[in-house]
Amino acid sequence: MAGTRDIEADAKISEDYAMLLFTLGSQMGRKDVRMLKFLCFEFMKDKSFLEKKDLSAKDIFIEMSRNGFLSSQNVGLLSQISYLIGKKVLQKKVLEPKGIPAWRDGSISYISNFRLLLFKLYQDTRKEDLVKMVEFCSLRGNLLAADKQQVEDALDLFTKLINIGEIAEEDISYLKPLIDIVGSKKMTQAVDTYAETYLPKADKQTEEKDKKDDSIGGLNPQFSALRVTDTSLASSSATFNSVGQGNSLRKDKGSTQALLRPADLSASLSNNTSCSTAYKDDLKLSALAQGACGGSESKDSKDLDSKT
Incomplete structure (x- = not known):
């Protein structure tokens, strides 16, 4: 396990900042890292970095520091990540004492609204819902038998759909029937709100014509x-x-x-x-x-x- 000196030397950052990353990373387990990899994907210049085995939260923090998305003067993203993955205690005990404001719903987001939508759907997906969603994608020819076995949660499913181009930041049409089979009003509302708020509106002049x-x-x-x-x-x-x-x-x-x-x-x-x-x-x-x-x-x- 890398210590604060290793982090400091590797990313060329200050001792205090290295201690912050070390403390946060040490409190995150395997499930936390899975969520972290999904939320931080857009902050990776080398996307293949997240495919490495035995990747830790500290490794991800260091890589984001190298890419310029994290620094001792820019740590707001750490607060949002801690909040989203359920580490609110870390916000209070680690971040706030260092003068880092606690991130809350409605605060300015460092993560794209598209990723936030998918993450929210993941949080609201039950095990029985995931089974239905996987079967739906399989029937549509988007998942092979081998792919189905690799889907541990909705984050895996969404990642595969992104990789094959079925869903994207400006095209979530695939999500609507996928969520409909689950029958969750909460999830449907989240998809509809995203579409109404962030997707391009139809040209009224074209409609009139x-x-x-x-x-x-x-x-x-x-x-x-x-x-x-x-x-x-x-x-x-x-x-x-x-x-x-x-x-x-x-x-x-x-x-x-x-x-x-x-x-x-x-x-x-x-x-x-x-x-x-x-x-x-x-x-x-x-x-x-x-x-x-x-x-x-x-x-x-x-x-x-x-x-x-």
Whole structure:
């Protein structure tokens, strides 16, 4: 077992800080180290370091010090770790006497919210829940028989799912059905809260555009679900919208086709059996409105009367 001098020499840190790491590490057993490895994974530049056998808490603390995530001036992470793995006594007896504030729920987190979510789910997972979760992952083809035997707890399961890309910081969709089979409202709420708080929101402008794409025209609500299936109707629909505003629709640049007039439009509509009578009625009103702007009813509207 390494003493404080070994820690001090290895990480090139002060004696007081080495004593702090030694004291904390000495109070952490195998289960604590398993939790520590999961929580501190993102603080490892060399991820393979955590795969070493007989790794102790002191080893992990020293490695994080080497990587610059721990120092005598930056020990808040130690307080959060101690709190999360249930070593609150160490907070009170080891950290607080050295002026290190005790970490509590709601305090600024040094660990990512993604890791915190998975750790919370792990804490709420019972043995029977783990069996269901493992079987679910196995049925989905994410766990081989050999993998199932290596899963000791939910942390092992989550780590495997992360490694194969099934869950990630911005994609926890796999977790929802996984937690549903457990039937825990507490765990479901934790997943939902993370999704609502930390995942990107849908673009509202995109949603609005999708809604508009579902309708044609917009002058008459009856046609909100009308689909254009004929080129003549497509042209007529576009012209219909513009006529209501006293304008005609021009074709694409370079086109030599003349502007469509209401009379031309009515003829097109008469030849198209997919256009409803109500559509023609709206067209008639539009043509009348255009005639009124000229001071008298237009010949086009009269022609439309005779055809309808």
